[in-house]
Amino acid sequence: MSALSFDSVTIRLGRRDIxxxxxFAVREGEFVGMLGANGAGKTTLMRAALGLVPVAGGAIRVLxxxxxxxxxxxxxxxxxxxxxxxxxxxxxxxxxxxAVGRRFGFAPLDRAARREIDWALDEVGxxxxxxxxxxxxxxxxxxxxxxxxxxxxxPRLLLLDEPLISLDPAHQKSVVEIARRVCDDLKAAIVxxxxxxxxxxxxxxxxxxxxxxxxxxxxxxEVVTGPVLSxxxxxxxxxxxxxxxxxxxxxxxxxxREAHRHDGRHGPAHEHDHGDAxx
Ligand SMILES: Nc1ncnc2c1ncn2[C@@H]1O[C@H](COP(=O)(O)OP(=O)(O)OP(=O)(O)O)[C@@H](O)[C@H]1O
Numbered sequence: 009m010s011a012l013s014f015d016s017v018t019i020r021l022g023r024r025d026i027x028x029x030x031x032f033a034v035r036e037g038e039f040v041g042m043l044g045a046n047g048a049g050k051t052t053l054m055r056a057a058l059g060l061v062p063v064a065g066g067a068i069r070v071l072x073x074x075x076x077x078x079x080x081x082x083x084x085x086x087x088x089x090x091x092x093x094x095x096x097x098x099x100x101x102x103x104x105x106x107a108v109g110r111r112f113g114f115a116p117l118d119r120a121a122r123r124e125i126d127w128a129l130d131e132v133g134x135x136x137x138x139x140x141x142x143x144x145x146x147x148x149x150x151x152x153x154x155x156x157x158x159x160x161x162x163p164r165l166l167l168l169d170e171p172l173i174s175l176d177p178a179h180q181k182s183v184v185e186i187a188r189r190v191c192d193d194l195k196a197a198i199v200x201x202x203x204x205x206x207x208x209x210x211x212x213x214x215x216x217x218x219x220x221x222x223x224x225x226x227x228x229x230e231v232v233t234g235p236v237l238s239x240x241x242x243x244x245x246x247x248x249x250x251x252x253x254x255x256x257x258x259x260x261x262x263x264x265r266e267a268h269r270h271d272g273r274h275g276p277a278h279e280h281d282h283g284d285a286x287x
Contacts, residue, residue, distance in 0.1 A: 009072045011036045011165045011197030012057055014223065017066035019049070019056055026052050028221030029066065034199060036071075036164065039191045040225065041208040042201040044218030045241060045263070050201040051087065053218065054167040057199075058084060071164055083158035083196070087169045092142050092150060099138030099145065099153035103128060106157045128156040131193065132186050148179025152186060159190065166190070166198045172207055180207040187211075204264045205232060205254050232256070 010033040019027040026049035034040050042050050055061045056068055059077035068075040070082060095102075107121050117125070129135040132152040142150060151171050158166055168187065172180045184200075188211040191198045199216065202208055208215075209228055216225045217232070219240025224231050232254055237245040241263065248255040256263045 009036065010034060010069065011038070011071060012199065013069045014053075015067045015069070017056070017068055018064040019052060019061060020064045021052065021061075025064075025221050027218075027223065030221065030223040031066075032216060032223050032225035034165075034197050034216070034225070035213075036197055037191065037195045038213040039188060039198045039200065039211065040214050040216050041205065041212040042199050042216045042218065043203070043205055043264070048218040048240075050218060051169055053223070054084065054169055054199065054201070057165075057167060058082060080161050081164050083161070083163035083166045085154055085158040085166070085168045085171060087173065088150070088154060095143040096141045098140060099134065099142050099150075100125065100129070102142050103138065103153060103157045103160070107160050124160060125156075128159040129153070131159055131190060132156045146179070147173075148175050148182060151175065151179075151183050155183070155186065155190070159194070162194055162196075164194075164196050166196050166200075168198060168200045170201050170203070172202050172204075177207070184208055184211050205256070209254060210252065228254075 013033040014030050016029045016031050017027050018025060018029055044050055052061055056063060057070060057075050059075045059079065070079055103125050104117060107117060107125055126135060129138050132155050134149070134152040134156055137145060137149050138153055142153060145153065155168065155171065158168065171183050171187070175183065184207055187198055187200055190196065200208065205215070212228070214226055215228050215231050216223060217237070217240055220242050222240060224236055224240065232247055234246050237247065237256060241258065243258050245263065246257045248257055
C-alpha cells in the first residue's frame, strides 16, 4: 500500500490543467522532497490529497482509501508567510488550538491531550520554545512549533508546504533534519515542498518534481537530469553538479534560485496563507 498515490489525476483550476493525467506513488515511511517552479502546483497537490480540491479525472488515494476531507491519517503544515509575526499566543496555545479544533471537540483539553501536545513539541525539540509567544520566535523556531502541530494524532502521512520559506541556511538545515527524524520516529511518509533541492538533497529518499502538468517521482539522480527537467520546465535545462550541490540551469540562469528571489517570499502574508492547519 502507498502512503499517497495519484493515478492518472487531472486537476483543473480556472482554465488551466495544473496536473494532467499525473501518476505517482509515495511509499509508506519515505521522505519525498517536492519541487517545481512557482505555480507548478505543489500547494494544489497537497490540498487535493486533503480532499480540498476536486479532481477532474483519475483517483487520489491516501493509505489505500480515497482522499477525503478531515482525514486524521494526514498531518498538514500549510505555508506560513509571516502572518503570525504579531501574535501574542504562546506556541503551546497555537499547537493546542489545533488539538482542540481538530480532534477533541471544543471541550477543555484533558490530560491525554496535553500529554500529546507536549510529546509533539518534544519531537521537534520545541517544548521550551513553546512557552514564548509565537510572534517573537525566529522563523526557524516558529516552523518547528508549527511542525509539531501537524504531528498531533501521529499521522502516517505528513504534507509540509514549504517549511523552509524565508529561513537562513542554518535554520533550513535544522528544520530538514527534524523532519527526517520525525519521518524515522513516526514511520510517517513525508511530502516536503521546497524551492531548492540543495537543502533537502542529503536527507530525502526520493524527489517529486512537478511541471507542465506532469509529476515525476524517483531517485534524485534519475529525476534531476537535463532531459527530465527540460520537459517539466518546457525549456532547455542543464543540471550541473558540484560535489554535493546541484544547480538547475537554464542558460546561465540558476532556475530554482531565481524563482525564490522573485516570488515575494519576504513580504507579508498573501493568498497562500490559508491559516488552517487542519487536515
Ligand atoms: N482557486 C484557483 N483558481 C484558479 N487558479 C488557481 C487557484 N488556486 C491556485 N491557482 C493557480 O494554480 C497554479 C498552481 O498553484 P499552486 O499554489 O499549487 O502552485 P505552487 O507550486 O504551490 O506555487 P508556489 O511555489 O508559488 O507556492 C498557480 O498558477 C495558481 O495561480
